[in-house]
Amino acid sequence: MKKYFLSLAVLSLFYSKSEACAWSDPDYEYFNLFTQSIIKDKSYLPFLHSYSTRFYNDFKPSLIPDENIDAWKRYFNNQLSYAQTEYLVNKMNMSDLNALKKGTPSNQLLVNLGPGFYTKYREGIDYLIEAKYLEPYMKINYIESADSFYYREPGTGKNATNLDYGKTISALTSLYNAAKNPEIKQRYGYQIVRFNHYTRNYDAALKAFKTYVEPLRLKGAPYIMALDQLAGAQRGLGMNSEANWNFFQVFKDSKSRKESAFISMKLSDTASFNNILKRAETDEDKNMAYFLLGYEDFNNPIPIMEKMFEINPDSEILKVMAVRSINELERSYLPIYYYTDDNNTTVQKNSTNSTVQNKTETEEPKKELSFWQKIIRFFKNLFSSKKDKSSNDVKEDQSDDELLENPNRIPVFSKNNYWYDDKTKDFLDELEKFTTKTKEKSKDEYWQIADAYLKFLKKDYKESTEILNDIKTNNPEYAEQIKRMKVLNDIVSQPKIDAEYEDYLMKNYSEYFIEKPEEKKDSTETDEYNYYGEVPSTADFLKDVLANRYFLQGEDGKSFLMNNKLSDLQYNPNSSLVKSVEDFYRKTDKTQFEQQIIAKNINDVGNIDAFFAVIYGDRAMRQADFEKAKAYYSKAQNFSGIPRTEWNYDDKKVSPLKYPSGAYNGFSNISDLVFGHNVWESFQSSPEESMKKEDYSAFSFIKPNMNKLELANALIQLKKIGSGKNQTAGKANQLIGNLLYNTSVLGYYRQLFVMDIDNSNGGKYYFQNTDQKNPYQYYYKNFLDRTYIEPDNFDLAINYYKKSLEISSDKEQKARVLFQMASAEQGKYYQYEAKNPSKIDYSDPKWSEKSDAYQARLDQIKNQRYRTYFAMLKSQYADTETARDLMGSCSYFGYFMK
Incomplete structure (x- = not known):
């Protein structure tokens, strides 16, 4: 499995x-x-479920009992605690034990145990001194082979072959024979088996086990440790069946060696x-x-x-x-x-x-409705108007049964x-x-x-x-x-989360929602860097449940703020969602749950009213409603900048982004080039390289540098002038069309009305947007991973260009306007193409043939529906200087003209 x-x-x-x-x-x-x-036997913790590691490791190693430490604790007649025993056996320096043997201990634990400790446990202490001497060498000698590409951890370089084989075996045998305590004697036997295993004297290891370990008839920790070494030696001799059986015994009987025994089994x-x-x-x-x-x-x-x-x-x-x-x-x-x-x-x-x-x-299994409920539902459906099922009106008017059945x-x-x-x-x-x-x-x-x-x-x-x-x-x-x-x-x-239930949550379950101060982590058990963040928890799940409940109930603002910060709205400014968040922000009678759990995510965006006003104003500008945009922007003059962050190398932390003087910050410092046209399509080049100004001499209100309120004012005046019938009116409409195109997904200033700070590529500039008011079916978790913004309406720009084309009498200007109209029409084609992707399965044996047919169909639609203004430019204005310039600067237009 x-x-x-x-x-x-x-x-x-x-x-x-x-x-x-x-x-x-x-x-x-x-x-x-x-x-x-929660399993009771913690020795099986490594065998819990994990995908990221071979064995489960999300626990403190100290939870797994060590039978060797338990055996030593019993040997010392429980005079030491488990922790003290573990320290004495595994961590104490050999020099400290030698000092104890000489009667001059300096280690505080040994001092506290008193001078009689060594006398009472002489054999055990002497064994530990010998074991600590051998331990650095107890590794098998590494032999280069065809499989030597395996990584070797750096170490001391010592292995068992660095010891004199004859002297070591002789010393261990003498100590074994001299020992009176059977358990200590067996420990020396274990050392003999291990030393032979690690020096690759496998036959000698098997013989040593039968000679020094088995006859003592003890099946405690030393026996298990020796059996582990015996199985390793048997593996070295190719006795795989015997090795597996003995590793299996170690796995079964040991608590601390289950993982290593499992790895050793084949x-x-x-x-x-x-x-x-x-x-x-x-x-x-x-x-x-x-x-x-x-x-x-x-x-x-x-x-x-x-x-x-x-x-x-x-x-x-x-x-x-x-x-x-x-x-x-x-x-x-x-x-x-x-x-x-x-x-x-x-x-x-x-x-x-x-x-x-x-x-x-x-x-879920549907509940059987009573006869009376069926009658009520019949008349309710009969007299109710059909609405979009995703609308908030429908969401808010759901019964408990409808919510539970969703x-x-x-x-x-x-x-x-x-x-x-x-x-x-x-x-x-x-x-x-x-x-x-x-x-x-x-x-x-x-x-x-x-x-x-x-x-x-x-x-x-x-x-x-x-x-x-x-x-x-x-x-x-x-x-x-x-x-x-x-x-x-x-x-x-709970079918519906209302104010009463929110009070119930705070009274009974606040511990799952109120964040606790971060506890100081044990540096010995955690990495310095945690790439993955916090592990999802019960509290996170409940947060998601409530976020989804609010979403189903039509309370999108609360749903959003359960999983996101207010500042996150800058990345995907969906208008209806923003309005719901703002409504919650302005709510005066918030429950305790709303105040402490939801409202805490209304983070620092500077002036909050200005933040909302900029989002609404931007949306109005995208809809070419300049009067409404002006009304919003007039409330946004305290806007301190899009709330971005940057890494502060001096303080080694994330800090609010400080906008340089003169830089665009989401509201101020907009160049009048936004009314111009692009010389070539290069978003990485400077504005002066990519864009060219139009003739603004008739429009003194267009300033070289503007904020969004001034920009909206300028557009209102251009719109008023554009209602006339003279050449100036034609130019005014052309400038409005330019701005709408330049701030669309295809324009150099595409960042202006989508809460972004530059025109670099990103999710906002994809054409795979939907026409839905809200594309979310569940809730707003991982909002920043989701790309959504209302699509551009290229017809708005085209309609202003049409007015300019009708009014203008200058043929060069008409040619320029037609090219701009063709560019906007190209945007409409891209939107069509994104909504009609190829559905041909790549595994289809006729994939290539069908893909060619699909592309041919797209090309046909493009030429029939989305080349209107290119065709007019070619047929009526090919002789203009503007058309000739465009053929040199726009390769696509040049190709079309040929």
């Missing part, structure tokens, strides 16, 4: 849309609502596994063997879990298999990111692309899998049946918790809560999981 999922995860890296950050980790792409690590084929299963005599051995098969299996783990259940329903490793399956389900059912494709079909982004599916899709509620599940597999789509049902059966047999409350969680995934929140309420447990980790799941059921099952 794991290997299959891993392969899918790798494939998904090539398919998935790129993230906002270049770094991506699949284990950061699910909410972890069901905490894997279970890459069925025969290797069957050899272990044949030798398994006890139920525990068989159960452990099935666990290994289930862990490595490619397919559905349920059949293996059934075998393990028959052996022991209380098995801890059976819980490990179950929690891995639950984690896999969660990744499929509760993705952290949704996006909508060009056809407005919502897809769940899930990097793991698991094959686990559910046959019921997203819809298939877009989360948690949600759909065929989000690019590798959808019908054979495994019933996995949730199968696992639920297994869990229900197991909770009846097992005494562990874990299975009840797991069953409740699966009910939660199936949206049966009532039954899930009833199961949780019946659980009685003293396990603090179980109790925390139960508490969290009750919160999930409560909030997710």
Whole structure:
């Protein structure tokens, strides 16, 4: 199972849309609502579910008990704590122990233990001194081979062959014979086996195990450690079956060596596994063997879990298999990111692309309506006007039943899998049946918790809560999981989030919404740099649930601010969304939840009123409503600049961007070249290189440098002048057309009315925009990853150019205007092309032939519908100086003319 999922995860890296950050980790792409690590036996933590690493590692290593330290703690008669014992055995310097032996200890722990400590535990201390002397050398000597491309970690360069073989074996044998305590004697035996293994004296290692370890008949930590070394020597001799069996014993009996023993086992084929299963005599051995098969299996783990259940329903490793399956389900059912494709079909982004599916899709079982409810709904539908189902009016007028039945509620599940597999789509049902059966047999409350969680995934929140309420447990980790799941059921099952329920949330669940001060992290357990940010949590999931509830209820502003900052509106200024955010900002009677949880995301954008006014003014300008734009811009004179940030190298932090004097900041410092025309299309060149001024002599109100209010005033005056019938009126209309074209997606000043600071390429300048007022089907999470802005209306520019063409009598001016009209018409074609993409499957054997036909059809449409003004320019104005200049500067026009 794991290997299959891993392969899918790798494939998904090539398919998935790129993230906002270049770094991506699949284990950061699910909410972890069901905490894997609540298993009681922490020695199995490495075998929990993970995609980013071979073994799960999201836990403190100290959680896994070390049987060797436990054995030493018992040897010292529990005189030391576990931490003190671990320090003495693994970290204390050999010189400190030698000082203790001489009666002159300086280490504070040894001083506190007193002078009698060495006398009482002489054999143990002497062994530790010898072990610490040997430890730096206890590595196998590296031999260059054809496989030597493997990376070797830098180290001291020491290995076992640096020691004199004869002297070392003689010394260890003498110490073994002299030791009286059987456990210490066995530890020396372990050292002899290990030394022979690491010097590649494999036969001697096998003999040493039989001579020095086995006869003592102790099966504690030293025996396990020696058995591990014996298995390594057997592997060196090619005794793979024997090696596997002994590594299997280490895996079974050790708590701290399970991961290394698993790596050492070679279970890459069925025969290797069957050899272990044949030798398994006890139920525990068989159960452990099935666990290994289930862990490595490619397919559905349920059949293996059934075998393990028959052996022991209380098995801890059976819980490990179950929690891995639950984690896999969660990744499929509760993705952290949704996006909508060009056809407005919502897809769940899930990097793991698991094959686990559910046959019921997203819809919850429909509730049977009463006769009276059906009558009410009939008349309601009969007399209601048909509205766009996505409109806020419809959203706000939904009943609780309609909200609960909405298939877009989360948690949600759909065929989000690019590798959808019908054979495994019933996995949730199968696992639920297994869990229900197991909770009846097992005494562990874990299975009840797991069953409740699966009910939660199936949206049966009532039954899930009833199961949780019946659980009685003293396990603090179980109790925390139960508490969290009750919160999930409560909030997710709520049909509508109103003011009363918001007060309820603050009273009962504020801890999940109020951010806590960041705790200082242990530098020894975390990397200096965290490329992936914070791991998604229960709080993040609940935030998403509420954001989606608000969205379905038509409260887009609140939905947006649950996941985004106010300043984020600068990147995708959707007008209806901005209005909803502003309405929330101006709301005077905000609930405590709205004030503390939602309004905190109204961050620093300078003067907030000016910020909104610029967005509205820009939209009015794009619609050529200059009077409305002026009204908004008059309220934006305190605008301090688009709220961008930059990295401050001196302070080593992100700081607000400081706009240089004279630089465009979203409102001020606009050149009069915005009324000109482009000499050549080069967005990277300076304005003076790419743009050329028109004759402004008749329009003294056009200043060389303007802010947006002055620009709107100038356009209002041009519009008034353009209502006349003289040559000046024609020029005025031409200038208005120029500005509308120059600030469109094709223009040099395309940044002016989309809240951007320059004309560099970016998401705002794609033609793949929709005509919808709101392209979002779920909510506004990952808003910055989504490209959306209302499309340009090129007809606005064309209509002003038409007025200029009708009025003007100057043939050169007419030629220039026609070329500008043709350029705007080209924009209309690009929009058509984006809305009608090729749907030919690349795997189609006739892909090339069909693609050529598709392109030929596009070319035909282009020439028939979108070459009107090029054709007029060619047929009526080819002899003008303007046309000849354009043929030299515009290669496309030159090609068309020829």
